[in-house]
Every structure is written in structure tokens, then in C-alpha cells.
Amino acid sequence: MKDTSTAHRLGTPDVMRRYPVIVGEVTIIGYVSRWHRTWDAESSVGTHRVGRPPKGQAGDAWAAQWLAEEYAAGRIEPIAARTAGLNATYGPAPLLDPRLPDTPTNRTRALEVWALLGTFAWTPRGGYPGSDNLMLLQCDLCGAIVARFWSKLRGRNGCPPSPGARHKGCLDATEVRRRVPAYGPAS
Ligand SMILES: [Zn+2]
Numbered sequence: 001m002k003d004t005s006t007a008h009r010l011g012t013p014d015v016m017r018r019y020p021v022i023v024g025e026v027t028i029i030g031y032v033s034r035w036h037r038t039w040d041a042e043s044s045v046g047t048h049r050v051g052r053p054p055k056g057q058a059g060d061a062w063a064a065q066w067l068a069e070e071y072a073a074g075r076i077e078p079i080a081a082r083t084a085g086l087n088a089t090y091g092p093a094p095l096l097d098p099r100l101p102d103t104p105t106n107r108t109r110a111l112e113v114w115a116l117l118g119t120f121a122w123t124p125r126g127g128y129p130g131s132d133n134l135m136l137l138q139c140d141l142c143g144a145i146v147a148r149f150w151s152k153l154r155g156r157n158g159c160p161p162s163p164g165a166r167h168k169g170c171l172d173a174t175e176v177r178r179r180v181p182a183y184g185p186a187s
Contacts, residue, residue, distance in 0.1 A: 008068040010060055015147045016134050018042070020081065021064045027078045032063035035099055035133060038064035043076040047061070093136075097127035106130075113150055119182040120153065139177060141171050160184050166183045 008029070011020035018033040021041075032045035032050070039050045039059045054064035070076045095110050096102055110128035117124060117137070125145060126136035135145040146167040154163040163176035163183045170176065177183045 006068045006072045008064060008071075010064055015145060016136060017147065019060050019064070021067045023068070023071065023078075028081055029076060029078055031082075032060055032067065034059060036130075040099075042079075043067060043068050043070065044079050063131045093124045094127040097133070098128035100128065110117065113154075115132055116154065119180075121180045121182075122153070122174055139167060139170060141166075141176065142169070 008021055008023045010032075011028070013019045016033065018031040019115050020028045021030050021032060023029055030041050031043050032039055034040075035049075038052050038060065041048050041050050041063050051061045053059040057172060067076070096106055097112075098180045100106055103168050106128070113128055113142050121140035122141055123138045124135065125138050127169065128150075129135055131150045133149070135150055136145065136147050144167060148167065153161055160183050163173040163180070166176060171179070174186070177186060
């Protein structure tokens with residue numbers, strides 16, 4: 001019986017938590033990533049929604065298995081490495097992530113989020129993905145490209161977020177407060 005899969009492994013995820021799927025030493029056959037509860041695969045033939053993994057199975061390994069089978073069947077070819085950071089848009093980003101339905105509600109929400117991001121010194125480098133998906137952003141204070149959840153950046157119960165929670169390697173909290181009034185005074 002023919003083996004329909006290929007030995008493969010997951011590589012280190014990039015800033016947007018996209019995992020390269022690797023065969024052999026360094027051959028990348030695609031990337032898998034989570035969108036809400038479903039998993040997507042990027043390959044030489046484009047982006048494919050693999051779906052939701054069966055209960056009890058890790059989505060990354062499950063989506064990687066799908067890619068490996070496509071590769072073994074000759075339906076996809078290796079691709080060049082591409083990281084989300086390098087894919088970042090320089091200049092105005094699209095308002096919505098292409099995976100988010102283009103509805104008036106989502107557009108209104110995205111504009112609200114972007115206005116708030118501006119007050120906290122962030123520049124979007126990709127479209128708004130909804131509140132529970134990673135957003136690609138540039139830190140206006142130090143220039144780092146990072147991926148964050150909006151739910152972690154917006155603060156809670158009417159209180160501003162903590163400046164220490166910006167991202168690893170950013171300026172210290174005192175300096176963040178000094179430069180970004182929206183964080184408010186230290187309590
Ligand atoms: Zn920073």
C-alpha cells in the first residue's frame with residue numbers, strides 16, 4: 001500500500017504564529033495558522049481552509065498533516081520562506097484582514113479599533129482581523145513589528161491598558177507613559 005504522507009515537522013512560528021511545515025532539512029511546503037477555531041494552510045497553490053481539527057487533536061499538527069498529504073500527492077510544491085514580518089504592509093494597511101467578512105459592522109469596528117490604536121501609538125501593518133485573532137502592528141515608540149490581540153491592548157473596565165504589557169523589548173513603563181498620554185498617570 002502506498003504511503004500517502006511524507007515525514008514532516010513544524011518549524012518555529014513567526015510573529016503571527018504561522019508555523020512552517022518542513023520536509024527534509026529545510027524544505028518548506030507551506031505554513032499553517034489558526035483563524036478563530038479553524039486552521040488555514042498556505043502553500044504553492046494559495047491559501048486553503050483546512051477546517052477545525054477533530055476533538056482532542058492539536059490543530060497545528062492536524063493542518064500540517066493535510067499539507068504533507070497534498071505534497072506527497074504532488075499537488076503542491078515547496079515554497080520560499082516568507083515571514084509575516086516581511087509581509088507587513090509599509091504604508092496604509094488594508095482596513096480589514098481579507099479573511100474577515102467585509103460588512104458595515106466589521107468596517108465600523110475596524111475604524112474604531114484603529115482610532116484607539118493610534119492613541120496608544122500603534123500603526124496597523126495588516127488588516128483588522130477581529131478581536132480574537134492576532135493583529136500585525138508596528139510600535140510607534142520603538143519601531144518593532146509585533147503581533148498582538150486587540151483584546152490584550154484595549155484595557156479593561158474603562159481603564160487603560162498597562163504600559164508594561166505593550167510588547168517584549170519596548171521602552172520601560174515610565175517612558176511609555178511620558179510619551180503616550182492615553183496610558184494615563186501611574187496609579
Ligand atoms: Zn515598542
